[in-house]
Every structure is written in C-alpha cells, then in structure tokens.
Amino acid sequence: xxxxxxxxxxxxxxxxxxxxxxxxxxxxxPVVDHAxxxxxVQPQNGCAVVxxxxxxxxxxxxxxxxxxxxELRISVRPIDRAQAASIxxxxxxxxxxxxxxxxxxxAIDFEVDQPNGPVLRxxxxxxVAYRVFQGPDFQSVVIAVAGKGPxxxxxxxxxxxxxxxxxxxxxxxxxxxxxAAAFRPKERPAGKPSEADLRMAGASMDEARAALKRGNxxxxxxxxxxxxxxxxxxxxxxAQELLGVACQKSGNLxxxxxxxxDYLRRxxxxxxxxxxxxxxxxxxxxxxxxxxxxxxxxxxxxxxTRSDETTWSVSGSASLFYIRDDSFRTLRDPSLAPxxxxxxxxxxxxxxxxxxxxxxxxxxxxxxxxxxxxxxGSEEHAFDTGLKEITSIAAAYGEVTLKDWDVMARLGRQTQxxxxxxxxxxxxxASWQAFPSARFNVVxxxxxxxxxDLPFKDDKFFYGTSVDFGPFFGGFEATLFAIEQQDRLLxxxxxxxxxxxxxxxxxxxxxxxxxxxHFQQLNAAIFxxxxxxxxxxxxxxxxxxxxxxxxxxxxxxxxxSFLTLYDMLRLHTKDQxxxxxxxxxxxxxxxxxxxxxxxxxxxQVSMDATAVDVSGTIESGGVPxxxxxxxxxxxxxxxxxxGIFREGDLFITGVRYADLTDSKLYVLDLSVRYPxxxxxxxxxxxxxxxxxxxxxxxxEFTVLPTMLLNYYMTKDLNFEIEIGTxxxxxxxxxxTEVSTDLFLTAGVRYDFYADDKSKCMVAWPPCR
Numbered sequence: 001x002x003x004x005x006x007x008x009x010x011x012x013x014x015x016x017x018x019x020x021x022x023x024x025x026x027x028x029x030p031v032v033d034h035a036x037x038x039x040x041v042q043p044q045n046g047c048a049v050v051x052x053x054x055x056x057x058x059x060x061x062x063x064x065x066x067x068x069x070x071e072l073r074i075s076v077r078p079i080d081r082a083q084a085a086s087i088x089x090x091x092x093x094x095x096x097x098x099x100x101x102x103x104x105x106x107a108i109d110f111e112v113d114q115p116n117g118p119v120l121r122x123x124x125x126x127x128v129a130y131r132v133f134q135g136p137d138f139q140s141v142v143i144a145v146a147g148k149g150p151x152x153x154x155x156x157x158x159x160x161x162x163x164x165x166x167x168x169x170x171x172x173x174x175x176x177x178x179x180a181a182a183f184r185p186k187e188r189p190a191g192k193p194s195e196a197d198l199r200m201a202g203a204s205m206d207e208a209r210a211a212l213k214r215g216n217x218x219x220x221x222x223x224x225x226x227x228x229x230x231x232x233x234x235x236x237x238x239a240q241e242l243l244g245v246a247c248q249k250s251g252n253l254x255x256x257x258x259x260x261x262d263y264l265r266r267x268x269x270x271x272x273x274x275x276x277x278x279x280x281x282x283x284x285x286x287x288x289x290x291x292x293x294x295x296x297x298x299x300x301x302x303x304x305t306r307s308d309e310t311t312w313s314v315s316g317s318a319s320l321f322y323i324r325d326d327s328f329r330t331l332r333d334p335s336l337a338p339x340x341x342x343x344x345x346x347x348x349x350x351x352x353x354x355x356x357x358x359x360x361x362x363x364x365x366x367x368x369x370x371x372x373x374x375x376x377g378s379e380e381h382a383f384d385t386g387l388k389e390i391t392s393i394a395a396a397y398g399e400v401t402l403k404d405w406d407v408m409a410r411l412g413r414q415t416q417x418x419x420x421x422x423x424x425x426x427x428x429x430a431s432w433q434a435f436p437s438a439r440f441n442v443v444x445x446x447x448x449x450x451x452x453d454l455p456f457k458d459d460k461f462f463y464g465t466s467v468d469f470g471p472f473f474g475g476f477e478a479t480l481f482a483i484e485q486q487d488r489l490l491x492x493x494x495x496x497x498x499x500x501x502x503x504x505x506x507x508x509x510x511x512x513x514x515x516x517x518h519f520q521q522l523n524a525a526i527f528x529x530x531x532x533x534x535x536x537x538x539x540x541x542x543x544x545x546x547x548x549x550x551x552x553x554x555x556x557x558x559x560x561s562f563l564t565l566y567d568m569l570r571l572h573t574k575d576q577x578x579x580x581x582x583x584x585x586x587x588x589x590x591x592x593x594x595x596x597x598x599x600x601x602x603x604q605v606s607m608d609a610t611a612v613d614v615s616g617t618i619e620s621g622g623v624p625x626x627x628x629x630x631x632x633x634x635x636x637x638x639x640x641x642x643g644i645f646r647e648g649d650l651f652i653t654g655v656r657y658a659d660l661t662d663s664k665l666y667v668l669d670l671s672v673r674y675p676x677x678x679x680x681x682x683x684x685x686x687x688x689x690x691x692x693x694x695x696x697x698x699x700e701f702t703v704l705p706t707m708l709l710n711y712y713m714t715k716d717l718n719f720e721i722e723i724g725t726x727x728x729x730x731x732x733x734x735x736t737e738v739s740t741d742l743f744l745t746a747g748v749r750y751d752f753y754a755d756d757k758s759k760c761m762v763a764w765p766p767c768r
Contacts, residue, residue: 047154060134062596115654217250313755316360321747392451406433419466420483494518537597556580559623
C-alpha cells in the first residue's frame with residue numbers, strides 16, 4: 001500500500017493538470033487554507049493594485065480577457081509539481097478581499113479542476129480595465145485595476161517588503177500613498193461644457209457636499225472627481241478645493257497636498273486662495289519637511305517619521321458547507337448467469353459531512369512595529385460513520401516586524417517554500433535585512449504533512465539558514481541555503497541548494513537546485529518560466545527533475561511494518577536504512593511547453609504539451625521492486641470565449657489527449673458560466689471521456705455533468721450549491737462494470753473586514 005501511495009503521488013503530480021477532471025467529481029469548496037494565502041489591495045499610480053498570494057510557488061501562464069472585462073480568468077501552474085498532488089482534493093477555494101470598496105471585486109476563486117490546469121478567477125462588480133503580472137516572489141499574481149477605461153500609467157511598482165520574503169506592490173502605506181500624484185492630470189478637457197454637463201456637475205456637487213458633511217469621504221472624493229472631468233466651469237474651483245479637503249480628512253495627506261498645489265496653480269487669484277494656502281501650509285508643517293520614505297528597491301531600509309499613531313484591521317471568512325457523495329455500482333460478467341438478489345454493496349455513501357471553516361487575519365501597525373496574527377482552521381462532522389469531529393489547522397501564527405531595524409519574526413504553524421523548507425511547518429522563522437542587497441534568514445521547526453497533524457507529531461525537526469541576494473543586473477535575485485532535518489538524533493535529510501529568480505513585467509524565470517549532502521544525491525533541479533510577447537501572446541514552460549518523494553531517511557519506512565526509524569534500528573543499521581530509503585525513491589522527469597494567444601476581442605486559444613518519465617525502484621529489505629513507468633505524453637487545447645451574449649459570460653471548450661504506457665485517454669470538456677443577473681450565476685459543465693487499452697483489454701466511457709449555482713446576496717454573503725453525477729461504463733477482460741456517482745455540495749460563506757477608520761484608499765476610483 002505504501003508503494004501504491006507513492007506511485008499515486010507522482011501520478012497526481014504529473015497527470016493532474018490534464019486528466020484530473022475525470023478522476024473524481026468536482027465539489028464546491030469552503031474557505032479552507034490550502035492554496036491561497038491571502039489578498040493584499042492598495043492604491044498606486046491612480047489605480048488599485050491587487051496581489052493574490054499563494055501558499056506554494058506558482059508560475060503565471062496566461063489570462064483572459066486580456067485588457068478589460070467583468071470576469072478575469074488567470075491560468076497558473078505550481079512550479080513544484082509535487083505541490084499539485086497536495087491540492088488534488090481542493091477543487092475550488094475562495095479568497096478574502098480585505099475591503100471590497102477598494103476595488104469592485106465580488107469574488108476571488110481558485111479552481112483546480114479546470115480543462116488546462118488551475119485557474120485564478122476574479123469576478124468584478126462591473127466591467128473594468130486591468131493589467132496582469134507574475135508576482136516577483138513567484139508566490140503571487142498581481143492585477144493592476146484602472147477602472148472602466150485603460151490607463152497607460154496604471155501598473156504596479158514592485159519592491160521587497162522584507163516581511164518574511166513577501167513581495168508587494170510599492171505604494172507605501174496609506175499615510176504616504178502619494179505615488180498617484182505624479183500622474184495627476186494637469187489639464188482638464190478642452191472646450192466648453194454642455195448644458196447636460198453643467199446639470200450633472202451641479203447635481204454631483206450637491207451630493208458631494210452632503211457626503212463630505214456626513215464624513216463619507218470615499219463618496220465625496222468620487223463625486224468631486226467626477227465634476228473635475230468636465231471642462232472648466234463654475235463648479236471646478238470649488239470641486240478642486242473640496243477634493244483636497246476630502247482627501248485630507250480621509251488621512252491621505254499626499255493626495256490632499258497635490259490637490260491644493262494644483263488649485264493654487266490654476267486659481268492664483270481665486271477667492272479660496274487664502275484658505276487653500278493655509279491648508280497646504282498646515283500639511284507641510286505636519287510632515288516636518290518630508291513624509292514616510294518609501295522603499296525603492298529590495299533591501300532599502302525605510303525610515304519613518306514618528307506620528308504616534310496606530311492603525312489596525314481585521315479581515316477573514318467563515319463558511320459552513322454540507323457535502324454528500326453517493327455511488328451506485330453494477331458488475332456484470334456475461335459468462336455467468338445473472339444474480340437476482342440485491343448487491344448490498346452496490347450503494348455506498350463515500351461522504352456525508354458538515355464542514356465549518358474560519359480564516360481570520362488581524363494586523364496592526366505604528367511607527368516602530370508592524371504585527372499580524374492569523375488563524376485558519378476547520379472542523380468536520382461526519383454523519384453515519386461513528387467518527388468524532390475532525391479538527392484541522394492550516395495556519396496559526398503571530399508575526400512582528402521591527403521597522404527601523406528591518407527585522408521580522410514569525411512563530412506558529414506557517415508555510416514556507418524557499419530556503420530549502422518544503423511547505424507547511426510548526427516553528428519559527430526570522431529575517432534581517434543586514435545590507436541593502438543581502439537578507440539573512442533562519443528557520444526551525446517540525447514539518448506538517450497534514451493540516452490535522454499535531455505539532456511535532458513524528459519527533460522530526462529541522463533547522464536551516466539562508467541568504468537572499470539582489471536584486472542585481474536589473475531583475476535577478478538569488479538565494480543560498482543549507483538545511484538539516486532529524487528524527488530525534490538520526491539524520492533524516494541534509495541539503496544545500498540555491499534559487500535563482502528573474503522578473504520583469506514581460507518575462508519571469510525561476511530555478512531551484514537542491515542537493516542532499518547526506519545521501520550525496522541531487523534531490524531536485526527545477527526550471528519554470530513564462531514570456532509575454534509583443535502581441536500579448538504568452539509562451540510558458542518548465543523542466544523538472546526530482547526525487548519522488550523528496551529524499552529522506554523516512555522513505556525507508558515504505559512497505560515496512562515499522563512506524564519510526566528507531567523501530568527499524570532494532571533490525572537494521574542506519575547505513576542499511578539509508579540504502580533502503582534510496583531504493584524506495586524513484587526519479588521523476590518532466591518537460592512542458594505551452595502557448596496562449598487571443599485571436600479576437602472575445603476569443604482566446606491555448607495549448608500545451610507535457611512529457612513525463614518516472615523510473616522504477618529497487619527490491620530490498622523485503623519490499624519488491626517497482627517497474628519504471630516509461631515515457632508518457634499529454635496534450636491539451638482549449639478555446640475560451642467571453643462576453644459572447646452578455647457582459648460577464650464565459651464559454652470554454654477543452655480537448656485533451658493522454659498517450660499512456662498502457663492506454664490512451666481522450667477527453668472533451670464543455671463548460672459555461674452565465675450571469676442571469678449580476679448577483680446570480682449558473683455554471684453548467686459536462687465532460688466526456690473515452691479510454692482504450694494498448695496492452696490490456698480495456699474500454700472505458702465516462703460522462704460527468706455538473707451544475708454550479710452562485711448567489712451573492714450581498715458583497716459579503718455568498719450562497720453556493722453544486723450538484724452532479726459521474727457515470728462510468730467499463731469493459732475489461734470480458735466483464736462489464738457500470739457505476740454512478742451522485743454528489744451534492746451546498747453552503748454559505750461570509751467575508752468580513754473592519755479597520756480603525758476609512759481612508760482615501762477605500763474610494764473607487766482612488767484619489768486622482
């Protein structure tokens with residue numbers, strides 16, 4: 001069973017992106033922290049920048065529609081393909097938007113079970129223009145949202161935050177978000193306003209004055225900005241002045257200062273000149289000649305002006321889902337007479353569960369310290385099984401950053417995918433920006449194989465150190481690391497390695513090399529990259545060499561009756577155990593190349609090809625050998641249409657072909673996402689599969705129809721229900737087997753957000 005489990009692991013890692021759609025039904029998914037690590041939103045360059053963070057390394061492949069739309073579909077791939085196996089059961093996952101008034105986002109979903117691999121889907125409340133970028137940390141995707149129309153200046157400026165290796169768009173804090181001021185339009189539309197323009201401007205001024213009086217600064221900013229888009233008129237001077245007042249009262253002093261300076265340039269002899277001059281002088285005095293210094297590049301240490309002010313925010317999601325999965329199975333051997341009695345095993349309930357989940361993030365910051373706590377967990381109650389409730393914790397940690405020293409420390413259950421750390425662990429991580437181009441990191445803890453594991457479950461622990469260098473030569477960064485993992489006093493893993501990263505707005509590449517000095521074996525060598533061409537088509541690919549599973553002495557336990565390495569020591573020496581570990585570890589090799597191109601304003605085509613080869617294992621220690629899998633090839637193509645019948649609709653046709661060592665698989669995948677009304681969407685989907693054996697007598701037909709319904713009662717409250725069935729007809733060695741799976745998922749998800757006060761940054765569109 002252990003050998004079978006290991007083979008399933010590499011199978012999922014290599015095959016999942018192509019044929020996973022027919023391996024199991026697709027369920028709705030509550031908010032459980034598997035893939036998504038959170039969402040960061042802030043204004044920058046006159047637009048809103050949205051950064052969606054992942055818990056594993058990802059590569060941006062393509063997106064559609066390219067420039068604007070109401071629903072954005074971003075294709076991503078795990079850089080470490082072994083990570084794909086850990087998200088097989090995800091199917092669909094939701095992310096939390098910190099404050100939905102920042103940018104008009106209705107929902108962010110991560111869907112694994114898609115025709116050409118995982119997709120990050122962002123649904124906006126209205127059609128918007130945007131630009132999409134690979135995150136420089138290769139653990140995020142960044143979207144710059146301009147509003148209703150495209151903007152050449154709307155693009156993120158990336159810097160290294162120093163908070164545990166997180167890269168965020170460079171816009172500074174809301175106290176110093178003055179980047180947009182550099183792009184403030186200096187001239188208004190030429191010509192004379194029409195009568196309709198003047199009526200609109202007058203009505204907007206009345207609404208804006210009332211909003212400003214009520215303290216609703218975001219609406220006031222939006223309305224004053226609307227007035228200033230009209231050619232110069234009787235309302236322009238007052239709108240300019242009051243826009244600065246609204247920004248100042250909302251806490252955005254940089255924007256207010258820019259508006260006041262613009263007013264004095266336009267109206268040097270205006271009746272409000274003295275008032276504006278006094279307000280501008282007050283801001284300059286409060287700034288003390290300068291505000292908070294923004295990071296320009298990775299490694300620059302920010303200097304903060306003391307304001308003795310603390311800001312805080314709390315955000316998260318809570319969900320409750322019911323999951324039901326029934327199967328019906330009929331086995332018929334035509335060479336035997338039919339059995340009239342009912343088969344009591346023909347109907348089985350695989351899952352009958354309530355799943356409650358909570359994910360919450362609290363953050364607070366002042367001039368000297370930035371802190372954050374996070375908890376993500378769930379409780380599963382299974383009916384009719386006699387099992388007790390199952391509690392799992394995906395993340396539970398506290399984090400603090402000392403700003404002046406540029407030191408960050410995090411303690412608890414967390415996820416790390418650099419410096420030789422392989423995912424989730426219980427322990428501590430600390431980081432120090434010692435020099436502008438060098439950051440030192442230390443880490444220690446116990447690996448967490450499952451969210452349900454207790455801390456230090458297997459008496460395994462690790463410790464390591466790493467150094468980050470860069471950026472240099474433009475967009476290059478590098479990391480050197482050393483790490484050791486032990487089972488009490490026994491060496492389990494001992495590795496050194498390096499990571500190379502390159503990023504610019506159009507190209508990205510990631511390379512990692514991991515060498516185990518204890519086993520004297522190359523553990524992994526991985527390359528992944530993408531390139532957006534001049535016509536906005538995208539070429540992406542990867543090359544992957546790795547040991548599977550990753551080399552460690554614990555691999556020797558596969559196929560054995562022992563529970564720990566110390567149990568094995570009663571019959572074997574440590575050298576023998578290490579050799580068994582090598583014998584149980586296969587080598588996985590793969591190469592992938594893909595291409596995506598928009599062929600019309602409403603249509604995009606993409607295609608890719610993947611080759612996979614997995615070696616066998618050696619017989620030893622009473623465990624039989626496994627044969628090599630041999631080369632296998634996977635091909636896929638899909639056509640995506642958006643806005644065909646109405647804004648926000650999506651149509652996908654996908655075809656896949658897998659040339660396996662023992663069979664061939666053909667898949668046709670048809671799906672639709674259609675908004676009946678903005679708050680209610682229906683998503684029917686049907687998949688047809690046909691598999692035929694090459695060296696075995698096998699014919700298999702599969703049909704998998706599903707229907708997903710999403711209703712957004714409010715911006716924060718989402719109801720979801722998905723129903724479907726999977727019908728399989730299998731003919732093998734003269735025996736016919738027909739099986740039917742019925743499944744239902746229904747649930748509700750509530751998103752919440754609160755902070756110390758509303759800022760100018762929560763306006764849409766942001767301050768000019």
